[in-house]
Amino acid sequence: MSLDHLLLGALREPASGYDLKAQFDAAFRYFWPAELSQIYRTLRRLEDEGLLASRAAPSEKGPERRVYRITKRGRTALRRWLAAGPSVGDDRHAYVAQAFFLDELANPDAQEDFFRALHDEFTARHAALEATAKEWAAEDAGYPDRLPEAERFRQFTLELGIAKTETIARWAASCLDRLTAGRTK
Amino acid sequence: MSLDHLLLGALREPASGYDLKAQFDAAFRYFWPAELSQIYRTLRRLEDEGLLASRAAPSEKGPERRVYRITKRGRTALRRWLAAGPSVGDDRHAYVAQAFFLDELANPDAQEDFFRALHDEFTARHAALEATAKEWAAEDAGYPDRLPEAERFRQFTLELGIAKTETIARWAASCLDRLTAGRTK
DNA sequence: CACTGCATGTAACCTGTTACATGATTTC
């Protein structure tokens, strides 16, 4: 049910499904991607449940927009979700499973390529998040301390992304080192 | 389709669905949990596709077992998956989304409780993985270097789990510090 | 005889992805 609550959270400011998709791509992508079709479907359901309300609004360009806002009951549901404490679900990481079975790839070059590719991927993700942090730093006075409350929590989540991608990239590099060390010895 | 390949990987040694569930709970839980009902369903499909073969076998206790083994085509599919390079899917972490909206919880105590709970959770997970590493160290001679190849890769995945849980626990502690610092100031 | 562990499964449901359909407005 997390998509429900993400939409409730995002709709503290009124927005259309299309707007929300943009927000997901820009800000939520790293911890909760979502497709437009799913967003629309969920918005309608949340309205049926009374957690959202919508009205039609003219668009500056293109067809009519349906703009959603959160209701009191929606806000209550959002707060209840937050107050229930962190919901730490399951991890599903196919690349870890691949690493687990990598001895099946008897060729040492292929094994090394695997960890090299992982290292490159997470180094790139790390760099992208660092770049975002720099943008935020340039925009907000008082960064990174003395931020307004909402920005502070957003800052926290960005920091986690940076720390995690760095950890994974470092791990991949260390695996690669040990694999190549075993060969040249 | 990752569950398919996890089962193929696990079935380099023949096993029943029930055995596999035990293996998922013991070893794969941290990167790919799976329910029995899903395992059974998938095993049957993989047999239909010719990637697995099964035979009935008597059980020492309880009803007859259905023991699966991987076929040549299955092994090829497994190798192809590994050789295709790391498949880095999407992350979906509800607790990060909660942190993102945590300003909605106006009460500072509740905000701090959130990060305290996160810290405790990941510290516990970290400790559990460290304990597993110690067990492995006690069992395997030549740990942590000079391990047989298969064990080495399992060791790598365990290390990643340890490093990631530590990173997250540290991040939560740092958020908590900054929240409390802001209050007493 | 009840309980626990072994062992296999079905059915209903929920969530998320992919492909497709529709149509308006602005830009080249």
Added chain:
DNA sequence: GAAATCATGTAACAGGTTACATGCAGTG
């Protein structure tokens, strides 16, 4: 007039969860 962007949706499918059903064998 074609392409890009805005904007909303439907349908089919894939993957995962939950609840339930069945039945054997050993233990207290």
